[in-house]
Amino acid sequence: MSQSYxxxxxxxxxxxxxxxxxxxxWIFHKFTGWVLVGYLFTHIAVLSTSVGVxxxxxxxxxDLYTSTLSGLESLLxxxxxxxxxxxxxxxxxxxxxxxxxxxxxxxxxxxxxxFYASLVxxxxxxxxxxxxxxxxxxx
Amino acid sequence: MAQHYSSFDRGGRRWLFQRLTAVFxxxxxxxxxxxxxxxxxxxxxxxxxxxxxxxxxxYFATMWLFLVTATFHGVNGVYNALVNQGLTGSQKNAVKxxxxxxxxxxxxxGTRVSLAMTTLV
Numbered sequence: 001m002s003q004s005y006x007x008x009x010x011x012x013x014x015x016x017x018x019x020x021x022x023x024x025x026w027i028f029h030k031f032t033g034w035v036l037v038g039y040l041f042t043h044i045a046v047l048s049t050s051v052g053v054x055x056x057x058x059x060x061x062x063d064l065y066t067s068t069l070s071g072l073e074s075l076l077x078x079x080x081x082x083x084x085x086x087x088x089x090x091x092x093x094x095x096x097x098x099x100x101x102x103x104x105x106x107x108x109x110x111x112x113x114x115f116y117a118s119l120v121x122x123x124x125x126x127x128x129x130x131x132x133x134x135x136x137x138x139x
Numbered sequence: 140m141a142q143h144y145s146s147f148d149r150g151g152r153r154w155l156f157q158r159l160t161a162v163f164x165x166x167x168x169x170x171x172x173x174x175x176x177x178x179x180x181x182x183x184x185x186x187x188x189x190x191x192x193x194x195x196x197x198y199f200a201t202m203w204l205f206l207v208t209a210t211f212h213g214v215n216g217v218y219n220a221l222v223n224q225g226l227t228g229s230q231k232n233a234v235k236x237x238x239x240x241x242x243x244x245x246x247x248x249g250t251r252v253s254l255a256m257t258t259l260v
Contacts, residue, residue: 030220033213033216033217033220034217036213037213037214037216037217040209040210040213040245041241041245044206044245044248044249044252047249047252048248048251048252050186050189050252050255050256051251051252051255052255053186053255058185058186058187058190059187061185061186061187063186065185065186065189066184066185066186069181069182069184069185070182070184070185073181073182073184074182082176082181086172086176089168089172093165093168093169096161096165097165100158100161100162103158129176129177132176132177132180133176135180136180136182136183137182
């Protein structure tokens, strides 16, 4: 029943013009994966400002960790980038669940529909989250 | 038309671990994002608040496992993607070791950072 799949043909970037749901799901999954792994390394680099925080300055809220985070969060562009990060993460999660289903052979007949459902659900979650991300104090 | 195909390489652990870490990450990433953007707004996060959360052993353990699994999933994902694109031979080996070292350094630095946030040690 189960058989190996010729990934060499599928994973040819030149096929993007075919506009098949599976092809776009694959492209989006790779793109969002690269963004997330890039963010992971950046995130740890930013959080590294908490190494060696002086307790007195932490008490006063003037330590480098607190001021770096609040400084970044006071920029509108960072808030928008966070909305983008949410979109990327939500799509990667939903499409990842879809991929797992495909791998297990569940719902193969509707794998196109599940891709579109992932996109719609990602859009809905992102739109619903915008007020939270853009709300609060900005410079 | 549709047939059962799988991106699992039979007997291959890289794909299996990729899926296992994915299942864990689905929950913990959603929890992390909800807690630090919706429950506590990112703009209001302070060192003392982070320290209070991270000093709970269960929270610390969850976040540290999050670091390790996310690093593995990310670095292994990049490696798998490059292998699927046709990376072979000595280039494949070089990429494997480079990504392995990058992942290891990230876990080491992430552990240093997470310990610095706690009052546990």
